[in-house]
Amino acid sequence: MVRPPSIDSNGMKKGAWSEDEDEKLRSYIQRYGHWNWRLLPKYAGLKRCGKSCRLRWVNYLKPGVKRGNFSKEERQIVIKLHAELGNKWSAIAEKLPGRTDNEIKNFWHTRVERRRKPNHLTKPINTISFIEKTDSSEATSLSTSQDLSVPFDDASFSTNSSQEELELMLSEMLKEDVAQNEGLAAHVFNEEVLEFDYPELRYSELSCSYGSFWNESSNASNSESETSSYSYNANPPVEEEGLLLTYDPLLQYFDYETSLFW
DNA sequence: AAGCCTGCCAACCGCGGAGCG
DNA sequence: ACGCTCCGCGGTTGGCAGGCT
Numbered sequence: 001m002v003r004p005p006s007i008d009s010n011g012m013k014k015g016a017w018s019e020d021e022d023e024k025l026r027s028y029i030q031r032y033g034h035w036n037w038r039l040l041p042k043y044a045g046l047k048r049c050g051k052s053c054r055l056r057w058v059n060y061l062k063p064g065v066k067r068g069n070f071s072k073e074e075r076q077i078v079i080k081l082h083a084e085l086g087n088k089w090s091a092i093a094e095k096l097p098g099r100t101d102n103e104i105k106n107f108w109h110t111r112v113e114r115r116r117k118p119n120h121l122t123k124p125i126n127t128i129s130f131i132e133k134t135d136s137s138e139a140t141s142l143s144t145s146q147d148l149s150v151p152f153d154d155a156s157f158s159t160n161s162s163q164e165e166l167e168l169m170l171s172e173m174l175k176e177d178v179a180q181n182e183g184l185a186a187h188v189f190n191e192e193v194l195e196f197d198y199p200e201l202r203y204s205e206l207s208c209s210y211g212s213f214w215n216e217s218s219n220a221s222n223s224e225s226e227t228s229s230y231s232y233n234a235n236p237p238v239e240e241e242g243l244l245l246t247y248d249p250l251l252q253y254f255d256y257e258t259s260l261f262w
Numbered sequence: 263a264a265g266c267c268t269g270c271c272a273a274c275c276g277c278g279g280a281g282c283g
Numbered sequence: 284a285c286g287c288t289c290c291g292c293g294g295t296t297g298g299c300a301g302g303c304t
Contacts, residue, residue, distance in 0.1 A: 014273080015272095015297095016273080017273090036289080037289075038288085038289065050290090051274085051275090051291095055274080056272090056273085058291090087292095088292090088293090089292075089293065090292060101291090103271085103272095105292095105294085106272085107271095109294095110269065110270055110271075111269095111270095
């Protein structure tokens with residue numbers, strides 16, 4: 001899991017840290033502090049560059065550094081803060097005692113970001129189902145409902161999507177929601193398609209309303225058009241694929257315990 | 263059983279900003 | 284104002300471990 005030790009052109013060791021090196025660095029910093037990272041390794045008796053020492057200390061040796069899986073609360077905080085701050089890992093880490101920016105960044109890239117990529121898809125066909133909601137001011141009631149299932153060639157989330165995957169996918173929607181900085185937010189599926197099928201969680205419960213739909217064949221100008229009647233292509237070619245959905249801010253109130261919104 | 267693939271995470275690298283002379 | 288040094292941040296890489304075929 002770690003890089004094998006090696007020596008660079010300056011005679012500095014690189015790669016995985018040994019227990020002996022850890023102990024030298026730990027005991028030196030506990031005794032003298034880190035007054036100058038560049039000079040520290042020399043005084044601590046380490047053949048490492050200052051940068052490497054700093055990284056090892058901050059991410060691994062520093063007292064209080066937490067290891068292991070992120071708790072549900074921590075995941076929620078990361079997701080929420082990322083929606084607000086973007087890739088400001090150090091700023092996010094400040095709000096999560098014991099977690100380092102590196103760890104949060106790894107968490108994001110491996111558990112969240114990855115899942116948005118079409119190549120991550122495992123099943124050939126999936127559906128995205130939602131129910132039209134005409135009055136966005138009444139978040140909890142639906143005046144009309146229309147169940148639409150849109151098949152896609154790619155599917156980010158299989159029907160066996162885990163609770164965690166679902167949470168993460170929804171959190172991504174929330175990020176877009178926040179990013180729009182409007183009462184109602186938009187999430188464009190055009191470039192990064194997020195699809196899922198999760199029977200327990202229909203869009204009716206998200207109080208989501210669809211907005212518009214790309215359909216090149218029906219729009220010569222290739223422009224986005226609001227569709228009061230949903231233009232539905234049962235099997236759209238990839239270049240025509242794309243769905244613009246608007247979400248109610250209610251999306252923020254997703255209950256991670258029940259998988260439902262309230 | 264063996265080879266391949268994917269997930270995960272420690273560590274590296276490059277860049278930009280702050281501080282200082 | 285400028286150049287240099289140092290530090291911290293964010294992006295990326297390398298490779299082990301475990302699952303899959």
